Amino acid sequence: MNIILLGAPGGGKGTQSEFLCEKNGFVQLSTGDLFRSNIMNKTSLGTEAQKYMDQGLYVPDTITNGMVQEFLKTKSDGLIFDGYPRTAEQASALDEMLEALQGSIDKVIYFEIDAAILMDRLTGRLICQTCKRSYHIKNRPPLVEGVCDYDHSRLIVRPDDAPDKVRTRLMVYQEQTAPLVDFYKDKLIKIDANNKTPVELYQDLVKVLAI
Numbered sequence: 001m002n003i004i005l006l007g008a009p010g011g012g013k014g015t016q017s018e019f020l021c022e023k024n025g026f027v028q029l030s031t032g033d034l035f036r037s038n039i040m041n042k043t044s045l046g047t048e049a050q051k052y053m054d055q056g057l058y059v060p061d062t063i064t065n066g067m068v069q070e071f072l073k074t075k076s077d078g079l080i081f082d083g084y085p086r087t088a089e090q091a092s093a094l095d096e097m098l099e100a101l102q103g104s105i106d107k108v109i110y111f112e113i114d115a116a117i118l119m120d121r122l123t124g125r126l127i128c129q130t131c132k133r134s135y136h137i138k139n140r141p142p143l144v145e146g147v148c149d150y151d152h153s154r155l156i157v158r159p160d161d162a163p164d165k166v167r168t169r170l171m172v173y174q175e176q177t178a179p180l181v182d183f184y185k186d187k188l189i190k191i192d193a194n195n196k197t198p199v200e201l202y203q204d205l206v207k208v209l210a211i
């Protein structure tokens with residue numbers, strides 16, 4: 001089974017894919033994480049992607065789709081797509097790539113959440129450099145300030161979580177990604193993600209996915 005987690009940045013996609021991988025054996029395909037590891041390893045793909053990411057803009061489809069194609073060579077089932085696809089062009093490309101591998105998307109989960117909550121979540125977010133788990137200064141603080149509970153690595157603020165970058169990202173999401181709700185209308189399951197703890201949201205997910 002392949003699942004897409006769709007929704008605005010800060011809606012809880014990353015945390016829920018963490019849970020689905022840990023508890024249900026899925027593997028996460030996060031294009032954001034793949035770009036960030038390319039940046040950290042100073043690859044040419046990373047250098048190119050960073051130009052866009054630093055501005056809160058989307059990396060061009062050809063680069064993004066190419067990176068996903070490489071990933072799918074290693075695994076094409078049991079995946080949680082987190083932050084991909086984000087444009088109509090990417091959604092069509094993904095259908096084609098999976099079809100070539102006799103695969104498909106089974107379900108698309110759409111996290112509905114108010115814009116005001118997103119701003120607060122993203123600007124208070126902390127990320128572990130090693131395991132990529134996310135925390136929040138107020139809502140989900142680590143046990144020890146600035147340190148990951150799991151591997152004790154340092155937590156950082158993502159450069160694109162600065163308030164002006166977040167505003168751009170939310171605007172780009174509305175323009176380019178929100179229309180995918182229509183593209184996936186036959187597979188779409190909406191979940192109200194407002195005022196829910198990560199665990200409550202996970203319980204909703206388990207129910208609708210019947211896993």
Ligand code: AMP
Pocket residue numbers: 009031032033035052053054056057058059060064082083084085086087090160169
């Ligand atoms: P994320 O970690 O999913 O919030 O992604 C961080 C940034 O990486 C985004 O703001 C984009 O600049 C870039 N990015 C990640 N996934 C995609 C994608 N599917 N298409 C284009 N750009 C992406």
Ligand code: ZN
Pocket residue numbers: 128129130131132133148149150151152153
């Ligand atoms: Zn960690």
